[in-house]
Amino acid sequence: MNRRIPDSTVRRISHYLRALEVMGVQGTPTVSSEELAQQGGTTAAQVRKDLSHFGSFGKRGLGYSVPELASRLRDILGLTCRWRVVLVGAGRIGSALFEYPHFARRGYDCVAVLDNDPEKIGMSWGPVRIRPVEELELVVDALKVDIAILAVPAEAAQTLAERAVAAGARAILNFAAVQLRVPAHVHVAYVNLVVELEALSFAITQNGKGRRK
Amino acid sequence: MNRRIPDSTVRRISHYLRALEVMGVQGTPTVSSEELAQQGGTTAAQVRKDLSHFGSFGKRGLGYSVPELASRLRDILGLTCRWRVVLVGAGRIGSALFEYPHFARRGYDCVAVLDNDPEKIGMSWGPVRIRPVEELELVVDALKVDIAILAVPAEAAQTLAERAVAAGARAILNFAAVQLRVPAHVHVAYVNLVVELEALSFAITQNGKGRRK
DNA sequence: TCCTGTGAAACGGTTCACAGCC
């Protein structure tokens, strides 16, 4: 029940929650740390340690109640309210994200979409009209945006991040292939396809001695 | 120059390479570990330690030659050959990926696209025709695929991963929100939007005391 | 007995600090 939670713990808890939700649909009443570990790709001791950061949710000898633990994990992850998100960049990745069904279902409301392409500005994506990127500060401030998603070219990301933060954004999900410099109170998550692909080609090169013949 | 390279090191090297490529275009001849660290969002000691796993590429008192180090890092990451990739899932994320300009430019050739939607099968994406997902084994085997990209629903991912591996794939980039179970020699990279978003909502909830009023 | 919760030990990655070479 202490402070300073490892980032790895938070990510695993997100996985545990998803496994619990599947079990909930299937009607499984209780689950052991061992079973959760298998779903989450980790160990039973790790599951128990992760959960112990936040309290004692299980019953010794019995395990965890699936609906109760799911509810507690939703609380911990901050999924009991809806978050206001602005999407910056209405390109391919932006549109894929916008239509991602889990996105709205899991509590994230895309309250605005911005782009700098005159061809796109004014278009409607469902209920949302694409606005010029100049309105970033206006949107973040007036619509009380919590999270800015940057799906823009690498060169533009740093400036846009600074502008979003200055206007009040508290977290950024960055798809651009650059490391962002932001104040310590702002949280950044990275989705970097180039890094992931290069990690794979590195691993194959090391192990498998080059590509397939 | 030893074995067992931390995953974190590989990812940082990918960042260093991108920074070096920008410097190369700008004509910067040499760079210090301090400068590289700033671009990569880390420390000078970390840069030197990362590089020391693979050899000694710098000159004491002077720094690193930008083009030479870039070339060495490309070797290390396995970017000197082109990798054959199959894309499984021709939905929003799949199409965003397929059109991602860096994808082909950085050495990844998407040799086939598969889907299970009869509406999509037979459509052409540029030079590639979308094939039925039943042909996964055929494609991986005949086209000597190295990397399978799974942009499919979570329920389908595990089975498709096993099929791709059985047919000879050596690495998987998984966009589905599940942990995959694969043999140890197969490398998996994850891109999980739900986890990233939940890590952000957790961070805001902890620090900022809930969403903006 | 079964399975959780948790201190303590083990491990591995990061940071430090300095020797060594330009």
Next chain:
DNA sequence: GGCTGTGAACCGTTTCACAGGA
């Protein structure tokens, strides 16, 4: 003097092992 390369110290996470409650 400046900057790299690297063993050693440090520190945070994971794993172990067991006490304790159902």
